[in-house]
Amino acid sequence: MIDEATTRARLAPDDLPELLVHLGFHDDDAVEAVGFADRLRRSRSDVAAVARMASLLTEGVGRLRNRDAVPDPWADLPDGREDLAILALLASVPEVRAEHARRQIPDEISWGSLADLGQQISVNRRTHGRFGLDTYGWMRTAWSGGLMWLGRLQFVPKPTAEGWMLDTHIPASGPLTPESVEESFTAASLFFARHFPDTPASAFLCTSWLLDPTITQLLPPASNLAQFQRRWSLAASGYQSDESVLYFAFNVRSDPEDPIDVRTLTPRTSLQRAVAEHLTGGGHWYAWSGTAPLPDATAARVTS
Numbered sequence: 586m587i588d589e590a591t592t593r594a595r596l597a598p599d600d601l602p603e604l605l606v607h608l609g610f611h612d613d614d615a616v617e618a619v620g621f622a623d624r625l626r627r628s629r630s631d632v633a634a635v636a637r638m639a640s641l642l643t644e645g646v647g648r649l650r651n652r653d654a655v656p657d658p659w660a661d662l663p664d665g666r667e668d669l670a671i672l673a674l675l676a677s678v679p680e681v682r683a684e685h686a687r688r689q690i691p692d693e694i695s696w697g698s699l700a701d702l703g704q705q706i707s708v709n710r711r712t713h714g715r716f717g718l719d720t721y722g723w724m725r726t727a728w729s730g731g732l733m734w735l736g737r738l739q740f741v742p743k744p745t746a747e748g749w750m751l752d753t754h755i756p757a758s759g760p761l762t763p764e765s766v767e768e769s770f771t772a773a774s775l776f777f778a779r780h781f782p783d784t785p786a787s788a789f790l791c792t793s794w795l796l797d798p799t800i801t802q803l804l805p806p807a808s809n810l811a812q813f814q815r816r817w818s819l820a821a822s823g824y825q826s827d828e829s830v831l832y833f834a835f836n837v838r839s840d841p842e843d844p845i846d847v848r849t850l851t852p853r854t855s856l857q858r859a860v861a862e863h864l865t866g867g868g869h870w871y872a873w874s875g876t877a878p879l880p881d882a883t884a885a886r887v888t889s
């Protein structure tokens with residue numbers, strides 16, 4: 586339970602800038618976050634709302650199983666108040682850090698993983714041209730204490746019908762070279778075996794627009810994207826997700842009820858050109874799920 590006094594103390598101007606550096610905030614976003622925290626302190630009702638959301642967030646910390654049963658901290662988030670969600674995430678950092686410490690996760694990896702918040706906020710600025718966090722729903726996963734940013738990729742243990750798997754996420758942080766993926770996979774399999782022995786994973790799992798086999802028809806076989814797609818054994822079918830490709834390849838939000846006219850976008854890269862042509866030609870994009878094996882040594886250890 587995070588009460589109002591604790592919320593105020595945790596968002597106090599003295600310590601906040603240092604926390605924001607740890608969390609990977611870019612300078613412009615850090616300045617705005619400090620401004621919002623300052624304004625929050627003058628509104629009793631906003632402090633109460635942030636305290637409530639931060640408390641609900643902590644209920645999800647350390648719970649990797651039955652995530653559906655974890656209360657939704659954003660259920661009462663007023664429209665247009667993503668600032669409150671950001672402040673609740675900031676106010677609940679100590680609980681997530683304590684969970685990392687319980688698992689003896691090295692400090693650098695703990696902070697590096699929580700720096701997903703700064704990353705998401707910078708992507709928000711790229712998408713909407715302003716400070717905010719339209720991916721606040723996703724941040725619940727990051728704040729579970731199970732999301733680990735290891736090299737190029739992020740992973741979180743996920744229970745499936747086939748047992749635990751390492752759900753794989755790809756932040757927008759530079760090229761996705763095959764070598765960087767390989768290194769991350771190796772690091773993850775060893776890291777989770779050591780720090781998450783209670784969630785013994787048997788494979789990597791990924792659900793993404795990046796797994797749509799259409800990528801391999803549109804881009805050269807040697808491109809990073811095509812090579813990444815080919816790593817995965819796909820499920821039987823994907824689900825239509827034109828919005829995903831528009832968001833991740835063009836940084837625009839398209840509403841399925843009121844979709845963006847793709848012809849108004851200006852493609853600058855070969856992927857953007859190919860995607861625009863594909864969608865304007867009546868094609869769709871699909872998010873697929875796939876699995877990939879753990880590196881041999883770890884798989885043997887988990888199954889033995």
Ligand SMILES: CC(C)(COP(=O)(O)OP(=O)(O)OC[C@H]1O[C@@H](n2cnc3c(N)ncnc32)[C@H](O)[C@@H]1OP(=O)(O)O)[C@@H](O)C(=O)NCCC(=O)NCCS
Nearest residue numbers: 755756757759760761793794808809810833834854855856
């Ligand atoms: C995954 C990602 C790092 C791959 O980038 P990459 O390693 O540069 O990919 P490739 O080298 O195969 O790129 C081939 C071409 O597609 C372009 N491209 C790749 N990803 C792109 C993206 N997200 N937006 C626009 N263009 C992109 C490249 O610029 C290159 O174009 P060029 O030939 O004109 O130079 C990148 O797509 C990205 O940052 N995506 C956002 C995060 C994401 O999608 N996560 C998954 C969420 S489910």
